[in-house]
Amino acid sequence: MFLRKTFFFSLLLLLQTISFAQSKSDSSVQVLNEVVIVGDRYREVIPSQRLAGEQLEALSSFSVADAVRYFSGVQIKDYGGVGGLKTVDIRSMGSNHLGVFYDGIEIGNAQNGTVDLGRFSLDLIEEVSLYNGQKSEIFQSAKDFGSAGSIYLRTRRPRFEGNKKTNLVAYFRTGSFDLVNPSVLWEQKLGKGRKISSPTMSLNAEYIYSSGKYPFRYRKVLPNKTVAWDTSAVRQNGDIHTIRLEGSFNAYIPQGSWNVKGYFYNSEKGLPGAIVDNVWKNAQRQWDRSAFVQGSFQKKLSRNYDFLLNAKYSNDYMRYHNPDTVLMLINNKFLQQEIYVSTANKYRILSNWDINLSVDYIWNALDGKLGKTEKTDENTHIIANRSTILTAFATAFEWQRFKAQASILGTFIFDDSDIKLYDVVNQTIANKVRSSSDNQDFTPAVFLSYKPLKRHNLNFRAFYKHIFRMPTFNELYYGDIGTIRLRPEFTTQYNVGIQYDKNFKQGIVNYVNFRTDAYYNEITDKIIATPKNSSLYRYTVENVGYVEIRGIDVATQIGWKLPAGIQIHTSLNYTYQKAQDFTPVKTPANKIAYGGQIAYIPWHSGSAIVNTKWLGWDLNYSFIYVGERYHNSANIPANHEQPWYTHDLTLGKSFKIQNSKFKISAEINNLLNQAYEVIDCYPMPGRNYKLILKVEL
Numbered sequence: 229m230f231l232r233k234t235f236f237f238s239l240l241l242l243l244q245t246i247s248f249a250q251s252k253s254d255s256s257v258q259v260l261n262e263v264v265i266v267g268d269r270y271r272e273v274i275p276s277q278r279l280a281g282e283q284l285e286a287l288s289s290f291s292v293a294d295a296v297r298y299f300s301g302v303q304i305k306d307y308g309g310v311g312g313l314k315t316v317d318i319r320s321m322g323s324n325h326l327g328v329f330y331d332g333i334e335i336g337n338a339q340n341g342t343v344d345l346g347r348f349s350l351d352l353i354e355e356v357s358l359y360n361g362q363k364s365e366i367f368q369s370a371k372d373f374g375s376a377g378s379i380y381l382r383t384r385r386p387r388f389e390g391n392k393k394t395n396l397v398a399y400f401r402t403g404s405f406d407l408v409n410p411s412v413l414w415e416q417k418l419g420k421g422r423k424i425s426s427p428t429m430s431l432n433a434e435y436i437y438s439s440g441k442y443p444f445r446y447r448k449v450l451p452n453k454t455v456a457w458d459t460s461a462v463r464q465n466g467d468i469h470t471i472r473l474e475g476s477f478n479a480y481i482p483q484g485s486w487n488v489k490g491y492f493y494n495s496e497k498g499l500p501g502a503i504v505d506n507v508w509k510n511a512q513r514q515w516d517r518s519a520f521v522q523g524s525f526q527k528k529l530s531r532n533y534d535f536l537l538n539a540k541y542s543n544d545y546m547r548y549h550n551p552d553t554v555l556m557l558i559n560n561k562f563l564q565q566e567i568y569v570s571t572a573n574k575y576r577i578l579s580n581w582d583i584n585l586s587v588d589y590i591w592n593a594l595d596g597k598l599g600k601t602e603k604t605d606e607n608t609h610i611i612a613n614r615s616t617i618l619t620a621f622a623t624a625f626e627w628q629r630f631k632a633q634a635s636i637l638g639t640f641i642f643d644d645s646d647i648k649l650y651d652v653v654n655q656t657i658a659n660k661v662r663s664s665s666d667n668q669d670f671t672p673a674v675f676l677s678y679k680p681l682k683r684h685n686l687n688f689r690a691f692y693k694h695i696f697r698m699p700t701f702n703e704l705y706y707g708d709i710g711t712i713r714l715r716p717e718f719t720t721q722y723n724v725g726i727q728y729d730k731n732f733k734q735g736i737v738n739y740v741n742f743r744t745d746a747y748y749n750e751i752t753d754k755i756i757a758t759p760k761n762s763s764l765y766r767y768t769v770e771n772v773g774y775v776e777i778r779g780i781d782v783a784t785q786i787g788w789k790l791p792a793g794i795q796i797h798t799s800l801n802y803t804y805q806k807a808q809d810f811t812p813v814k815t816p817a818n819k820i821a822y823g824g825q826i827a828y829i830p831w832h833s834g835s836a837i838v839n840t841k842w843l844g845w846d847l848n849y850s851f852i853y854v855g856e857r858y859h860n861s862a863n864i865p866a867n868h869e870q871p872w873y874t875h876d877l878t879l880g881k882s883f884k885i886q887n888s889k890f891k892i893s894a895e896i897n898n899l900l901n902q903a904y905e906v907i908d909c910y911p912m913p914g915r916n917y918k919l920i921l922k923v924e925l
Contacts, residue, residue: 272364272365273364273624273631273632273633273675273676273677273689273691274359274360274361274364274675274677274689274691274723274725275364275727275743276357276358276359276363276364276380277299277300277357277358277783278355278356278357278358279295279298279299279355279356280354280355280356281354281355282841282846283797283837283839284350284353284354284355284356285350286839286846286848286878286880287837287848287850287876287878289350290310290349290350290918291314291345291346291347291348291349291350292345292346292348292349292350292353292356292379292381293306293314293315293316293345293346294314294350295350295356296316296345296356296358296379297835297852298799298801298835298837298850298852299358299801300781300782300783300801300802300803300834300835301318301319301360301745301779301781301803301805302316302317302318302358302803303316303317303318303320303828303829303830303833303854304316304317304906305317305323305828305906305907306906306907306910306912307906307907307910308463308466308500308906308907308910308911308912308913310405310407310436310438310440310466310468313344313346314344314345314346315342315343315344315345316345316379317828317829318358318360318376318377319360319376319377319721319747319749319777319779319805320749320775320777320779320805320807320826320829321376321377321719321749321751321777322717322751323341323342323343324341324342324697324700324717325375325376325377325695325697325717325719326343326375326376326377326378326379327371327372327374327375327377327378327379328343328345328378328379328381329372329378329379329380329381330348330381330383330491330522331381331382331383331487331489331522331524332368332369332380332524332538333369333371333522333524333538333540333568334371334372334568336542336566336568336590336592337544337564337700338564338566338592338594338612338614338700338701339546339562339564339594339596339700339701339702340700340701340702341697341700345379347472347493347495347516347518348381349411349434349472351397351399351411351413351432351434352383352384352413352432352474353381353382353383353384354382354383354384354385355380355381355382356379356380356381356382357379357380357382358377358378358379358380359377359378359379359380360377360691360721360723360745360747361376361377361673361675361691361693361721361723362375362377362378362635362673362693363378363380364633364675366574366582366583366584366622366623366624366633366635367534367536367572367574367582367584368536368572368584368586369536369538369570369572369586369588369620370570370572370586370587370588370618370619370620370637371568371570371588371590371618373586373618373620373622373635373637373673374618374637374639374695375695375697376693376695376697376719376721376749383474383476383489384413384430385428385478386415386416386417386428386429386430386478388415388417388428392417393416393417394414394415394416394417395413395414395415395416395924395925396412396413396414396415396923396924396925397412397413397415397922397923397924397925398410398411398412398413398922398923399411399412399920399921399922400920400921401918401919401920402918402919403895403916403917403918403919404442404913404916404917404918405438405439405440405441405442405466405913405916406437406438406439406441407436407437407438407918408435408436408437408438409434409435409436409437410434410435411432411433411434411435412432412433412434413430413431413432414430414431414432415428415429415430416428416429416430426479427477427478427479428477428478428479429475429476429477429478430475430476430478431473431474431475432472432473432474432475433471433472433473433474434470434471434472434473435470435471435472436468436469436470436472437467437468437469437470438466438467438468439466439467440463440465440466440467440468440497440498440500441462441463441464441466441467442462442463442466442913442914442916443460443461443462443463443914444460444461444462444463444903444911444912444913444914445458445459445460445903445911445914446458446459446460446461446503446903446911447459447903461508463500463911463913464498464500464508464509464510465498465499465500465501465509465510465511465512466497466498466499466500467497467498468495468496468497468498469495469496469497470493470494470495470497471492471493471494471495472491472492472493472494473490473491473492473493474489474490474491474492475489475490476488476489476490481527483527483528484525484526484527484528485525485526485527486523486524486525486526487523487524488521488522488523489521489522489523490519490520490521491518491519491520491521491522492518492519493516493517493518493519494516494517494518495515495516495517496513496514496515497513497514497516498511498512498513498514499512499513499514500910502907502908502909502910503909503910503911504909510552511550511551511552512548512549512550512552513548513549514546514547514548514549515545515546515547516544516545516546517544517545517546518542518543518544518545519542519543519544520540520541520542520543521540521541521542522538522539522540522541522568523538523539523540524536524537524538524539525537531576532575532576532577533573533574533575533576534573534574534575535571535572535573535574536570536571536572536573536574537570537571538568538569538570538571538572539568539569539570540566540567540568541565541566541567541568542564542565542566542568543563543564543565544562544563544564544565545561545562545563545564546561546562546564547559547560547561547562548560558598558599559599560596560597560598560599561596561597561599562594562595562596562597563594563595563596564592564593564594565591565592565593566590566591566592566593567589567590567591568588568589568590568591569588569589570586570587570588570589571586571587572584572585572586573585573586580625580626580627581623581624581625581626582623582624582625583621583622583623583624584620584621584622584623584624585619585620585621586618586619586620586622587617587618587619587620588616588617588618588619589615589616589617589618590614590615590616590618591613591614591615591616592612592613592614592615592616592701593611593612593613593614594610594611594612594613594701594705595610595611596608596609596610596611596612596701596705597609597610598610608647609647610645610646610647610701610705611645611646611647612643612644612645612646612701612704612705613643613644613645614641614642614643614644614698614701615641615642616639616640616641616642617638617639617640617641618637618638618639618640619637619638619640620635620636620637620638621635621636622634622635622636623635629678629679629680629682630676630677630678630679631676631677631678632674632675632676632677633673633674633675634672634673634674634675635672635673636670636671636672636673637670637671637672637673637695638668638669638670639667639668639669639670639671639696640666640667640668641666641667641668641698642666643666643667643704645704645705645712647705667698667716669696669716671693671694671695671696672692672693672694673691673692673693673694673695674691674692674693675689675690675691676689676690676691677689684728684730685728685729685730686726686727686728687726687727687728688724688725688726689723689724689725689726689727690723690724690725691721691722691723692720692721692722692723693719693720693721694718694719694720694721695718695719695721696716696717696718696719697716697717697719698716699714699715699716699717699755699769703755703769714755714769714770714771715753715771716753717751717752717753717754717755717771717773718751718752718753719749719750719751719752720749720750720752721747721748721749722747722748722749723745723746723747724745724746724747725743725744725745725746726743726744727741727742727743728740728741728742728743729741736788736789736790737786737787737788737789738787738788738789738795739785739786739787740784740785740786740787741783741784741785741786742783742784742785743781743782743783743784744780744781744782744783745780745781746779746780747777747778747779747780747781748776748777748778749775749776749777749779750774750775750776750777751773751774751775751777752774753771753773754771754772754773754774754775754811755769755770755771755773756769756770756772756773756811772811772812773809773811774809774810774811774812775807775808775809775810775811775826776807776808776810777805777806777807777808778805778806778807779803779804779805779806779807780803780804781801781802781803782800782801782802782803783799783800783801783802784798784799784800785797785798785799785800786798792842793842793843794840794841794842795840795841795842796838796839796840796841797837797838797839798836798837798838798839799835799836799837799838800834800835800836801834801835801836802832802833802834803832803833803834804831804832805829805830805831805833806825806831807825807826807829808823808824808825808826809821809822809823809824809825809826809861810822810823811861820862820864821860821861821862821863824858824860824861824862824863825857825858825861825863826861827857827858827859827860827861828857828858828859828869828906828907829857830854830855830856830857830871831855831856831857832853832855833853833854833855834852834853835850835851835852835853836849836850836851837849837850837851838850844881844882844883845879845880845881845882846878846879846880846881846882846891846893847877847878847879847880848877848878848879848880849875849876849877850875850876850877851873851874851875851876852873852874853871853872853873854871854872854873854906855871856868856869856870856871857869859907859908869905869908870904872902872904872905872906873902873904874897874898874899874900874902874904875898875899875900876895876896876897876898876899877895877896877899878893878894878895878896879893879894880892880893880894880920881893887925888923888924888925889923889924890921890922890923890924891920891921891922892919892920892921892922893919893920893922894917894918894919894920895917895918895919895920896915896916896917897913897915897916897917897918898912898913898914898915898916899915900915901914901915902914
């Protein structure tokens with residue numbers, strides 16, 4: 229059955245590619261020397277939250293995760309330090325429900341389902357966008373329809389002024405925690421003349437070192453308000469060594485474009501761990517190596533037909549080593565591979581009505597060796613394979629001031645695993661488990677937008693989406709934790725919102741943007757891990773969870789033009805969420821947690837940004853607030869977490885020397901030196917500094 233299904237959908241994918249090869253482009257297509265027009269008008273129904281250009285560069289952000297914190301409806305799990313793990317949770321649905329797309333192709337992780345956004349530097353990122361539901365565009369791969377929310381990272385595409393054929397951009401950062409962070413970007417035009425359609429290439433290299441040693445204050449207050457301890461220490465074993473290389477080729481062609489990108493990331497870092505049982509230093513280490521090659525080809529083949537082809541191969545290695553014999557000797561190694569091919573075919577039926585058919589094929593493989601020491605064979609050897617076929621049919625329609633999009637995604641998943649449990653004493657196989665399972669479902673989505681007033685940019689919007697995520701390889705197969713009988717975790721989203729935009733030709737206010745959304749989400753068959761016999765390292769994973777989430781997002785942006793050429797951009801975001809755990813009561817612990825706010829979700833959170841520009845000077849102030857929350861669904865005093873907030877300040881000056889551009893910036897983060905924790909027992913840095921030099925040749 230598995231082979232027949234895989235053959236059928238692979239044949240469908242092949243037939244689409246053949247139909248593309250046999251099509252002919254419109255003979256009336258012309259390429260102008262200075263302008264290339266690709267694709268049709270963008271029918272955006274649900275606008276995204278965006279940070280781009282100078283506004284993105286001005287933030288006190290070291291990585292993509294730092295920038296995403298300023299979006300409404302987002303919670304960041306930050307384990308501290310330059311190299312600490314940073315994941316994103318959108319509207320309390322969990323990081324596994326968030327898709328992360330790099331230049332239009334998703335970054336996959338079948339092992340644990342999460343993407344560490346701390347790996348991605350902002351030096352090469354031109355725009356960060358956050359979409360609730362899905363990206364408001366039907367001409368995309370089927371994978372774009374498959375998440376409850378999405379973050380899109382768009383990297384810089386080379387641009388050249390006048391007759392320039394080469395751009396060089398260099399950064400150097402230094403500061404607290406012994407930070408050394410040089411970065412170099414080389415861009416080259418490969419064609420002749422000033423044609424924008426000339427092929428281009430770029431190469432970016434970055435190195436990061438930090439000792440990760442930062443002072444912190446650790447204070448524990450008991451439920452009866454007495455102080456258990458209040459001490460200061462220096463965070464240990466938080467060092468990181470990282471190299472990142474990235475290269476790309478880009479070109480515009482008549483009525484289309486193509487690009488190829490290669491990426492390599494290699495790091496070794498210490499994991500400072502949680503401060504529990506009066507243990508202030510840990511010895512765990514982690515090695516990561518990630519590489520991928522991806523490409524995209526897009527072309528308008530006729531007046532009514534557009535074609536898109538995406539492909540990717542990725543290879544990821546991770547080793548985790550815990551030499552602590554008191555806790556547990558661990559030496560785990562994981563190798564992941566992924567092959568991804570996608571085609572999208574958009575056809576215009578009428579001038580205001582488009583349809584699209586997308587088919588994706590994804591192959592994931594995990595080779596995991598779980599061993600206690602480096603000298604013995606692995607305790608467990610996991611070989612897991614997953615083939616996924618995604619087919620999406622979508623349509624977009626416009627009538628006067630009404631816009632609508634609808635899609636249905638068919639997901640067909642075939643898992644095949646082989647798990648060997650070893651007797652490390654006798655060097656024999658103690659147990660062998662083989663699992664093969666299929667999952668298939670069809671999930672719909674509908675997006676609506678209406679502009680009631682012709683002369684005013686006021687829009688009402690709404691969407692509904694039903695989607696699921698598969699259990700990860702870790703949840704299914706990881707040693708004593710995995711459960712091969714897990715079912716997918718489903719989410720249902722309802723959203724209504726309003727947005728108003730206004731540009732002013734006169735006065736000190738340049739523009740105003742206001743938007744607010746109210747939403748209700750349900751998560752069923754939520755996958756929850758509970759300890760076995762009070763052990764910290766043996767868990768039972770079950771589909772027992774049910775969560776209801778109610779929330780409101782509010783965001784406002786205002787641009788100001790003051791006398792003497794002063795420009796100010798202000799941004800305010802606020803989120804209220806009531807995310808309750810209604811997991812059926814099975815134990816007394818469940819009874820305490822029933823109806824409680826789920827772990828690490830604050831009722832109130834928000835951010836503010838004020839960016840001021842004047843005569844080459846750039847002053848940026850940013851503020852983040854996270855209200856009280858609990859680190860467990862049992863909302864009892866022992867699990868209570870205090871609110872935290874940070875103030876960050878950046879001052880920069882841009883200037884020219886002959887034909888070269890320079891910018892010097894100074895950052896102060898956590899200006900008031902607040903002691904806080906994003907995750908319980910993981911103290912964050914206090915006040916810290918950074919100096920940045922940017923040179924453009």
